[in-house]
Amino acid sequence: MSGEPFDAMKWLKKTKAWKSIFRHDFSDTPRTRLLRVFGNVFLHLQPVRVAKDAIRVSYTWGLGGLSFYLFLVLTVSGILLMFYYRPTSALAYQDMKDLSFAVTLGSFLRNIHRWAAHLMVVVVILHMVRVFLTGAYKPPREYNWVVGVFLLVMTLFLSYTGYLLPWDQLALWAVTVGAQMAANSPILGNEGPFRLPFITTANDARFGLIGGTVIGDATLIRFYVLHCIAVPFLFSIFLCVHLWRVRKDSFSKQTGEKVDVWPHLVSREFLAALLATVILFVWSVVMAAPLEAEANLNVTPNPSKAPWYFLGLQELLVYFDPWIAGVVLPTVIIIGLIVIPYVDVNPKGVGYWAKMKWKRAGIIPVWYPEERPFAVSIFMLGVLMWFVLIFIGTFCRGPNWDWYWPWEEWSHRRMTKMTLKNIPNLWGGLLLAAYFALGTPLPQQTKERITARLGPRGPARLFAALHVGLGLVMAAALFVPLLIAPDADYPLRSRYTTIFEALGRSRNAPIVQAMYHAVHAAGPAAGYALIAGFILAVGGLLGWAGMAFGRLKEKMYGELGPIKYAIVIGLLLMMFGVLGKVVLRLLFGIKYLFSLPTFNFNI
Amino acid sequence: MEMDAAPEAQSTPAQLAPPPPTPAKPDRWSLLEERFGRRQFLLKTGWGCFWVFLGGWLLSNLRYLFPNVLYEAKLSFKAGRPEDYPLGLSEKWKKTQRVWIIRGPEGFYAFWARCTHLGCTPNWFDAEGRFKCPCHGSNFNKNGDVIAGPAPKPLWRCALALADDGQIVIDKGRLENRPGSREAGEFFLPYKEQA
Numbered sequence: 001m002s003g004e005p006f007d008a009m010k011w012l013k014k015t016k017a018w019k020s021i022f023r024h025d026f027s028d029t030p031r032t033r034l035l036r037v038f039g040n041v042f043l044h045l046q047p048v049r050v051a052k053d054a055i056r057v058s059y060t061w062g063l064g065g066l067s068f069y070l071f072l073v074l075t076v077s078g079i080l081l082m083f084y085y086r087p088t089s090a091l092a093y094q095d096m097k098d099l100s101f102a103v104t105l106g107s108f109l110r111n112i113h114r115w116a117a118h119l120m121v122v123v124v125i126l127h128m129v130r131v132f133l134t135g136a137y138k139p140p141r142e143y144n145w146v147v148g149v150f151l152l153v154m155t156l157f158l159s160y161t162g163y164l165l166p167w168d169q170l171a172l173w174a175v176t177v178g179a180q181m182a183a184n185s186p187i188l189g190n191e192g193p194f195r196l197p198f199i200t201t202a203n204d205a206r207f208g209l210i211g212g213t214v215i216g217d218a219t220l221i222r223f224y225v226l227h228c229i230a231v232p233f234l235f236s237i238f239l240c241v242h243l244w245r246v247r248k249d250s251f252s253k254q255t256g257e258k259v260d261v262w263p264h265l266v267s268r269e270f271l272a273a274l275l276a277t278v279i280l281f282v283w284s285v286v287m288a289a290p291l292e293a294e295a296n297l298n299v300t301p302n303p304s305k306a307p308w309y310f311l312g313l314q315e316l317l318v319y320f321d322p323w324i325a326g327v328v329l330p331t332v333i334i335i336g337l338i339v340i341p342y343v344d345v346n347p348k349g350v351g352y353w354a355k356m357k358w359k360r361a362g363i364i365p366v367w368y369p370e371e372r373p374f375a376v377s378i379f380m381l382g383v384l385m386w387f388v389l390i391f392i393g394t395f396c397r398g399p400n401w402d403w404y405w406p407w408e409e410w411s412h413r414r415m416t417k418m419t420l421k422n423i424p425n426l427w428g429g430l431l432l433a434a435y436f437a438l439g440t441p442l443p444q445q446t447k448e449r450i451t452a453r454l455g456p457r458g459p460a461r462l463f464a465a466l467h468v469g470l471g472l473v474m475a476a477a478l479f480v481p482l483l484i485a486p487d488a489d490y491p492l493r494s495r496y497t498t499i500f501e502a503l504g505r506s507r508n509a510p511i512v513q514a515m516y517h518a519v520h521a522a523g524p525a526a527g528y529a530l531i532a533g534f535i536l537a538v539g540g541l542l543g544w545a546g547m548a549f550g551r552l553k554e555k556m557y558g559e560l561g562p563i564k565y566a567i568v569i570g571l572l573l574m575m576f577g578v579l580g581k582v583v584l585r586l587l588f589g590i591k592y593l594f595s596l597p598t599f600n601f602n603i
Numbered sequence: 604m605e606m607d608a609a610p611e612a613q614s615t616p617a618q619l620a621p622p623p624p625t626p627a628k629p630d631r632w633s634l635l636e637e638r639f640g641r642r643q644f645l646l647k648t649g650w651g652c653f654w655v656f657l658g659g660w661l662l663s664n665l666r667y668l669f670p671n672v673l674y675e676a677k678l679s680f681k682a683g684r685p686e687d688y689p690l691g692l693s694e695k696w697k698k699t700q701r702v703w704i705i706r707g708p709e710g711f712y713a714f715w716a717r718c719t720h721l722g723c724t725p726n727w728f729d730a731e732g733r734f735k736c737p738c739h740g741s742n743f744n745k746n747g748d749v750i751a752g753p754a755p756k757p758l759w760r761c762a763l764a765l766a767d768d769g770q771i772v773i774d775k776g777r778l779e780n781r782p783g784s785r786e787a788g789e790f791f792l793p794y795k796e797q798a
Binding site for chain 2: 207297
């Protein structure tokens with residue numbers, strides 16, 4: 001033995017056991033920096049070196065990594081919760097109470113699981129918005145965007161299935177509504193349009209989802225398995241592909257010198273996870289996850305609200321039949337998201353945030369995305385619409401799902417005034433057809449042919465006539481039936497009071513009330529004049545909008561070609577159509593534009 | 604492979620001499636043989652069997668998810684004697700059976716307390732004479748017809764009859780909501796108080 005004192009650590013590091021586990025030393029040399037990453041199965045998910053600008057916090061905000069971290073937090077807290085939870089209707093709620101009041105740290109774990117789920121939904125959505133705004137979905141990363149969309153859908157489905165498990169009122173009624181949407185799916189749902197002849201409540205899509213004709217034990221075990229095993233299993237597979245493709249498709253940002261991932265990226269990830277953990281801890285200590293009264297299949301809380309991220313959907317269900325709002329629109333939204341990278345042919349804007357610039361449109365200053373004006377505006381408008389619907393559902397809906405302004409006090413005794421009516425099918429069909437005809441393009445060939453026949457200004461004139469014509473047709477199809485439709489249930493007066501009732505309810509609309517009184521005093525003639533005025537004004541406005549939109553259409557058709565153009569314009573018109581139907585419902589009290597009750601087919 | 608090599612071999616002499624006449628077309632039968640012959644037939648049949656088996660297997664699991672026997676509550680119940688009900692709407696059975704019983708001057712009818720929109724339980728507002736649904740704001744009048752909100756159909760009425768012991772039996776398994784049919788037959792129980 002030499003004079004040196006015995007160093008246990010030094011000795012340990014020389015043992016065979018240590019060396020078999022840690023293949024390299026941990027001194028901070030360039031070599032070990034690399035070895036740390038590719039010598040470790042968990043870290044080797046990442047490259048060894050990465051461009052400096054790609055890992056700037058202000059480029060990605062770490063949103064993808066945070067989603068992954070929250071998924072891990074949810075997995076671990078979920079596994080722990082499973083030790084105390086029994087998925088049967090007799091025991092589930094009792095176990096929730098136990099977790100909340102009798103189990104050490106039970107309520108904390110439940111809180112963390114609930115809040116992490118909410119946070120994950122937010123972070124995943126923000127991650128998608130970030131990827132969109134930095135153009136990171138463009139070739140060669142199209143497929144990974146698609147995988148990401150599936151991951152988003154699964155995140156929401158995990159939230160939905162997890163929602164039933166506490167077996168409280170909130171859970172039960174959110175799931176009742178969700179399951180009933182399945183019963184409204186076309187063809188396969190018992191109450192959906194064009195259902196197959198052999199479909200009943202005992203074999204339709206809803207039955208498959210909830211495992212019976214009413215929500216009960218079968219539903220609970222089904223959702224339990226989906227929530228704890230089946231969906232996380234699928235999610236993990238998609239997650240592997242997603243992370244793998246991030247590496248294989250190369251990063252969207254390649255500028256800046258290359259730096260070592262250890263420590264530059266790993267430290268950032270560590271800090272981000274730490275920050276998320278702190279937020280979750282504080283949140284879970286300060287706020288308890290809600291637990292309402294035990295589920296009662298016969299009594300619905302009033303109002304009954306879904307979790308916030310589904311409130312947009314719940315609000316849509318007010319304006320559309322369940323098969324549209326619950327099945328068609330979500331499907332179209334998902335398909336719309338999936339096709340984005342395949343229809344976006346603009347190669348600009350990859351690897352940096354959309355460049356915004358102040359510009360004048362007429363006299364109005366607008367904040368304008370310079371390189372990708374169409375893509376960025378439309379995508380952000382869609383996201384905004386979704387969150388406006390969520391806002392309405394959260395803050396503007398009270399008892400009986402009546403409209404209350406956020407500052408208004410709720411009253412269970414308030415009278416509901418609004419009465420709804422349908423537009424006759426012929427007029428409604430005309431309105432819908434004219435609306436979707438607004439998407440008609442003017443290909444170059446047709447343009448040349450028209451020029452040959454009508455002179456150089458022919459195409460422009462024809463196009464203007466088309467749009468103004470369609471606008472007038474739509475306005476007429478909307479207002480004429482309000483005036484003359486043989487709708488015996490509604491005397492003339494009520495036909496045009498609907499709009500005033502809807503508007504007049506907000507107390508700060510004296511002009512509307514004055515108009516209402518004027519019509520009252522002057523008799524039906526004033527009403528007819530008003531409706532004629534509406535036709536001209538709305539028709540003109542729609543026509544003008546169509547013409548402004550016409551230039552854009554021409555450009556888009558030239559760039560996209562017929563197929564991509566049809567997809568884009570179809571999705572676009574549907575998006576604005578949703579907005580239009582909401583306006584028709586809120587202002588004019590119109591329920592259906594087109595209705596075939598025998599087939600459960602209502603639009 | 605052979606097909607790839609053939610044109611290459613021809614391209615060199617083509618610069619020197621006029622191009623030779625196009626090579627004789629391969630025998631039609633051998634082409635057919637290549638495409639639809641025994642080899643292809645066996646290969647395609649084999650893979651076909653594989654995919655059909657795989658698809659069938661997966662689809663059979665879908666069928667597995669639809670149970671054949673359900674252990675659910677009975678859909679009919681006895682709601683007491685008709686004379687126990689005063690004129691008007693009774694909420695007596697709403698919490699336990701999800702049914703409203705309405706007694707009019709001519710007799711009884713019963714609603715299944717389930718919104719035809721997405722299955723929530725509406726509430727009865729006596730002052731307005733309306734059922735209002737708390738989930739999406741559908742309103743129904745006393746006949747069950749939709750007067751506001753998104754519900755596509757009138758409320759369902761249950762079949763009802765008098766049992767041997769003089770009680771009203773209500774069956775939620777037999778439902779009707781079409782005007783005309785719903786006020787007649789088994790969906791309406793004529794009853795007038797004996798003076």
